[in-house]
Amino acid sequence: MSTLTVADIPVSVENPAQRLRRIAAAVRVRLRWWGVHRALTHSQKEEIGAATSADARLLTAGKKLIDSRHEAVRRLTSVKTRLTNFWRGLSLPYTEPGVRLIRQADVETFVHGMEEFREELQEAENGLNASYDEIKDDAQRRLGRLFNPGDYPQNVRGLFGVEWDFPSVEPPSYLMRIAPEVYEQERQRVTARFDEAVRLAEQAFATEFARLLSHLTERLGEGEGGQRKVFRDSAVANLSEFFSRFDQLNVRSNPDLDRLVAQAQELVQGVKPQDLRDNDGLRRLVASEMAGVQTSVERMIVDAPRRRIIRPQVNGEGGNHAAAG
Numbered sequence: 001m002s003t004l005t006v007a008d009i010p011v012s013v014e015n016p017a018q019r020l021r022r023i024a025a026a027v028r029v030r031l032r033w034w035g036v037h038r039a040l041t042h043s044q045k046e047e048i049g050a051a052t053s054a055d056a057r058l059l060t061a062g063k064k065l066i067d068s069r070h071e072a073v074r075r076l077t078s079v080k081t082r083l084t085n086f087w088r089g090l091s092l093p094y095t096e097p098g099v100r101l102i103r104q105a106d107v108e109t110f111v112h113g114m115e116e117f118r119e120e121l122q123e124a125e126n127g128l129n130a131s132y133d134e135i136k137d138d139a140q141r142r143l144g145r146l147f148n149p150g151d152y153p154q155n156v157r158g159l160f161g162v163e164w165d166f167p168s169v170e171p172p173s174y175l176m177r178i179a180p181e182v183y184e185q186e187r188q189r190v191t192a193r194f195d196e197a198v199r200l201a202e203q204a205f206a207t208e209f210a211r212l213l214s215h216l217t218e219r220l221g222e223g224e225g226g227q228r229k230v231f232r233d234s235a236v237a238n239l240s241e242f243f244s245r246f247d248q249l250n251v252r253s254n255p256d257l258d259r260l261v262a263q264a265q266e267l268v269q270g271v272k273p274q275d276l277r278d279n280d281g282l283r284r285l286v287a288s289e290m291a292g293v294q295t296s297v298e299r300m301i302v303d304a305p306r307r308r309i310i311r312p313q314v315n316g317e318g319g320n321h322a323a324a325g
Contacts, residue, residue, distance in 0.1 A: 016251045016252060016253035017191070017194040017197070017253075018194070019251060019252075020101065020194055020197060020201075020251045021190075021194045023104060023105075024092070024103060024104065025101070025103075025104050025107055025166055026094060026166060026167050026169045027087075027099070027100055027101075027102045027107075027110065027164060027165075027166055028098050028100075028164060028165055028166075028167050029087050029098065029100075029114075029163075029164045030098070030164070031080065031161075031162050032158075032159065032161040032162070033159070033160060034153075034160060036064055036065040036066050037062055037063070037064055037065070038063055038065060038148075038151055039060075039061070039062045040061040040062060040063060040146070042056065044061070044146060045059045048061060063146050065139060065151050065152065066135050066136075066138075066139050067138060067139065067142070070131065070135055072124070072127045072128040072130075072131045075124045075127060076121070076125065076128060079117060079120045083114070083121075083162060086114075086117065087100065087114075088100070090102055090103075090106050090109070090113075090249075092197065092201045092204070092249055092251075093197065093201060093204055094193070094197050095193045095197060095200070096167075096169070096193075099167060103249070107166075111164075117162060118161065118162050121160050121161060121162060122160075122161075125156060125157070125159065125160045125161075128156050128160075129155055129156045132156055136152055139152075169190060170190060171186030171187050171189075171190060172186075198251055198253045201253070202253055202254050202257060202300075205246055206257060206297055206300045206301050207301055208242060209246075209260075209297050210294055210297045210298050210301060212238055212239045212242055213239075213264065213290050213291075213293060213294035213297065214294055215235060215238075216236070216239060216287075216290055217287050217294060219231045219235050220276065220284075220286060220287035220290075221287060231273065231276060231277060232273075235273070236271070236273050236276070237273075239264070239268065243264075246261055254300070256300065257297070257300060260293050260297055263289075264290060267286055267289050271286065
């Protein structure tokens with residue numbers, strides 16, 4: 001594991017990027033997943049084109065090898081979703097695809113959680129394998145002449161899994177000795193990457209915050225004819241989870257965002273979802289105040305292109321891909 005300690009920067013004069021660089025570790029997650037979508041062959045598209053009087057050269061068509069609604073498939077998808085959410089919930093974005101930044105203090109929690117998810121994936125894969133013949137027979141009935149036995153492996157052993165590592169994002173120290181100028185270039189590149197990581201973290205927090213506020217205010221508003229809309233506990237619970245994660249992972253780089261989060265947190269402090277259902281005055285107050293916070297947050301969201309400080313990536317093997325970064 002590579003921890004990102006910058007020992008020569010006094011804590012008292014750190015800027016947010018330097019602080020992030022000191023307290024964080026880079027973590028990369030790779031999911032191994034069986035891709036169940038296939039493009040139709042040219043002859044299959046020609047057949048469809050003939051049936052619909054369409055030019056096959058202008059058609060884009062594909063098929064799913066198995067029914068994604070099958071319980072065994074849905075269990076795998078559920079593990080994948082929860083795994084990805086766990087990783088993202090403990091980490092901040094970074095400029096390298098598939099790599100995120102995690103607090104060094106959270107590394108042990110991360111590894112323990114990922115080991116549990118790896119076991120869950122193995123169990124879910126075993127469940128899919130046990131139902132595999134049934135699933136293939138169902139696919140053959142559904143796909144008809146589009147069914148191709150060659151699309152299907154003999155079994156699904158080893159097609160699903162997760163791995164992780166902690167890549168170094170610091171310039172190698174030996175460069176200082178053998179090529180000082182190259183080392184300095186790499187040091188500046190790393191500095192720029194962490195500056196960008198701070199910006200990405202700000203934008204990620206602001207975007208998520210605005211989305212949660214939008215959902216809450218929309219649910220608190222009135223529907224057609226002045227009817228109340230359905231208001232679920234999750235509208236408040238998700239916002240509370242955001243406050244907790246923001247407090248834990250925020251690099252304190254944007255005082256305005258900090259202030260708006262604190263303002264929203266104060267508005268719902270001690271407020272239970274049932275209170276918002278029972279008290280019309282409280283409901284209108286929270287909706288109005290949150291809408292004002294939402295407007296301010298949305299002004300912070302910038303759709304700016306990522307700076308060109310990302311090195312070209314070498315394509316990995318066919319079945320492997322990184323979890324969304």
